[in-house]
Amino acid sequence: MTASVSAKPVARRRSRAKSGFAPSPYILREALAKGDVLTRLSAVVFGLGNIARKQYLKGLIYLAGEIGFIVFMVRSGATNLSKLPSLGDVEQRKVKINGFWKYEAGDNSVVILLYGVATVCIIILFLMWWRLSVTSAYKAQVLAKSEGRAPTLSAELHDLLDGNIQRTLMFLPTVGIAVFTVLPLIFMISMAFTNYDSNHVTLFDWVGLENFKLLFSSNSGADISLSTFGSVLGWTLIWAFFATFLNFFLGMFMAMIINRRTTRFKGFWRAIFSLSIAVPQFVSLLVMRTMLQPTGAINRLLMEWGWTTGPLPFFTDATWARVTVIVINLWVGIPFTIMQITGILQNVPAELYEASKVDGANWWQTFTHVTMPYIIFVLTPYLITTFTGNVNNFNVIYLLSGGDPTPVGATAGKTDLLITWLYKLTVDRNNYNLGAVIGILTFVVLAVVSLITYRNSGSYKNEEGFR
């Protein structure tokens, strides 16, 4: 809605102060309280109020939405919902028809769950549609009264390219996010509360918090237990911390060295380091992996030179493997940091440097009070995304070490992150429920860490700080 003055701003004062504009006066409560018969009837027959105020097309669109929803619910929505609580319990049967055994398809819980979740989402969308239709009818009523008639079609269309352009522009992206990001997530999250594992492939049931209990049990023989989870989580955090901050500081260090006044061939150095960005990450990781095998190129080279007697245990010893993945991740990540920080360094307002020089600051003071704050301001969101990206860094671990070394009988290796563990549990072992539990907990960890940092960062609090 466009900015307008509200008569009842009290409840929304906070959000208004934050976003800097007034909420719309056409809210549902007002519509139901002050609307006339037509407006109230619009809650039953969508678009009625709009059609009565000569907004024919708009009214018909609302109506079409309602009819579409009813048709959908009658044809499949109701069945989907009714099966959701049980997740289906008809097993596949063999039936003898005309002397031949035929398979009669039973219920498939995954499909039931997916359709059920989708139906719930559609119902939520429908409720929003209902609200929209009622408020729109109320708006038409108010405007018809105050201005003689409700906005015409062309005025509304023009508004969609001007005052309310966000609706036009955001529509498709939001739909995309809803269908391919939000829906799958809800679907997977609901799996955490079922027993969808390798023993229940087609038919499974809701089990409530069983899986979470399993995770926090100390049963060390199971696929998943507190001690395994604890060690994987610990390593994930260590990994993410080192991968993010070593990359950041070493990258910054290199960028500043290259950026020194007296360093020569600046362009050449930058080109060399960006060369490795140009090689697709999975290629360089796979190459590194083969090079670091016990019989790989590096070990051969070291033995040929007589530096080592036997192959070094790059991926076979836990500590070696952990250091190796961190170091190789430095190789992958530092060029990106150099690229980014070089750009930012050139962009630090020169008058800040001049001012600090006039004030007699030495290089360290300049660095801590001018350069760093600027870099941090610009890069905080980037650092947070890198941190979350590293917690979820599937590629480096999976392609490099594959989580190895894995102790016998364990489901998680010594270099497995939560994310690769999740992958192994779901894809290799078909324990979708446990995978979903791990996914949820990963999210919780990330959300806590990053929301706290992000909300306290300068670039969130003060979006327009450097505008």
Added chain:
Amino acid sequence: MSNASKKAVSVSSGQGAQPAHHTYKRRVAADIVVHVFLAVMAVIWVLPIIWVVLESLNKNTAPYTNTFFPTEYTFDNYIKLFTQTGVLNFPKMFMNTFIVACFCCVISMFFVLSVAYCMSRLRFRMRRTFMNVALILGMFPSIMSVIAIYFILKALGLTQGHTVLIALILVYSAGSGAGFYVMKGYMDTIPMSLDEAAMIDGCTRWQVFTKIIIPISKPMLVYQAITSFLGPWLDFVVAKAIARTQENYTVALGLYLMLSKEYIDDWYARFAAGAVCVSIPIAILFIVMQRYYQESMSGAVKG
């Protein structure tokens, strides 16, 4: 080493409190240390790349040879890679990836631009909500939804034959609207006065978007275009979950397959050749992108 280099930094931006010739000597020493350090680092960074290039020309196609660098060179690996398509059809994979990447690029450009514009220039209800939701969604492990996405695509009937390519395009681009942060950050540096001036002159917000914001955002636009074009080339996990038959493989899957146990003995050199073939176009795009990226990092409006 780091100590010496730190000193180097200190001298470079030093204030000249010491006698002049002393400073000069220290600077020269620091310069030498810095250049040696950079040279060593450069070797570390370049060596694996050179190794891949040489390996792609290796006459011996087996993975684990006795020497670090190949002993005999040939161009056969490249020729075989593109002509012997019976076992692994690399040209087909290349085309698949190319098609997906092109569509992806266009769609996600549009999505990212639209969302970034709305988030940066407009103030409307749900804006903060949307930004927070996008942030939160980014924190869910992507792998978690990949399996669910596969089920959804199956329900939509997009997991058979050539529809898989459509599925890949959808998956790569549909959620891209949530990745608006970089673009938004850039648009935040464009002064609001430009918008206001245009609107006083009678522009609608749509015209402001197409005639002012998009042209000014060109450096970042190129960056965005190239990143989304590169997505399908670099992605491995999503493709693996969705493209399950070889005819729909992207290059990443193909190259990974070449290193699996059944293929590695015959295909290792061809893997290197394939890697080089994929890297060259990507490298060119990256060089272009870097120029625009640095340009965009130096701010939208100069002066």
